[in-house]
Amino acid sequence: MRLKVKENITLWRNEGLIAYVALGFLCTFFMEVNALLPYYLQQSIFFETLMSYMAFNTLFSLALSEIFFAMLVVICHNTKLEKITNSILQELHKRIMQGSFIISFLCFGIFLFCVMAFCIGSLTINNNYYGKHVINFACPFVLFLSFPYLIHKGITILCTLLKAFPKHKIHAAIIILLIIAAAIIIPSIFNKKEKMTITIDKEKYHAIEQKTKIKPEKYIEKKINDININDIK
Structure with missing residues (x-):
């Protein structure tokens, strides 16, 4: 277990992901300093920087695409097509990991700042403003850290269950149609304004x-x- 954790930390460091912890911490710090300045000096650059890295819509699209191509693998038996589809799946999973980990580590940086501010604030004033934000950012940190694993595990279980059915190709085709429908319908629900x-x-x-x-x-x-x-x- 300890070896696995060390391997992950080394991987994150090599990918430059640890830097996003510092970015999340510093952007939050400067946002708080910015809020104390007179209105004519305030800037939204730090908030915008954080939000530019939190590509939630991109992650949603990548997750749907990964499920789509996984179902395509279940349907097709063509070796060449299956090989191409598997390579696409690997690339999609890699991109999901990158996007998820960036959001996760940014949230961890914000979480660390909130913990620090809460501890310092508790010594001077009695409020739980930062205490609430500690919880608010600890949850997305854990969620997005585990998001790629959950997607991959879910797809693996789904493919295994489908292959157990005699007409697994039909079921996989239905799921593909549902994914296409979801890709069209869901954005229209949240995009009315x-x-x-x-x-x-x-x-x-x-x-x-x-x-x-x-x-x-x-x-x-x-x-x-x-x-x-x-x-x-």
Whole structure:
């Protein structure tokens, strides 16, 4: 067990993944410092940096693709096609591991900062702000660290069960159709709203926040939602 852990740590170090722990820690630290600055000096660069590495949609697409090609292996008996499909599966699994581990280690870096801030804060003030975030980021750290294993294990079990059926090709084909349907339907469920970006003067942004006591984004969104389309000429 200890040897396996050492092997994983060496692998993560060689892949440069340990650096993402430092990135998560430092970005969170600078985000907290940034929040203490006057509004005209505040920047969202550190938050945007973290989010740019957390490719959740990409992971979802890769996981669906891996299941799709695994079912293709179950269906086809052509040696050449099976060989190509297996190589694609290996590459997909590698990409899922990279994406998952990046998110996981970023969350671990944020987790470490929250632990440090909670311990320091507990000595001076009695609040559990960072204590809640310790739990919030410990869970995704564990989840995304185990995500590639769970996907691979799930596919292995699914393929084994399918091959036990006399008409396993039909079942695999049905799963492929379900994957295609999921790839079309799921994004449409979560994509009912159109995202828009607007540029606003920082002074005006701060003034709206001070007067309304809510984030200007929410205030503007409410104003847009209150618009009667029939009144627009």
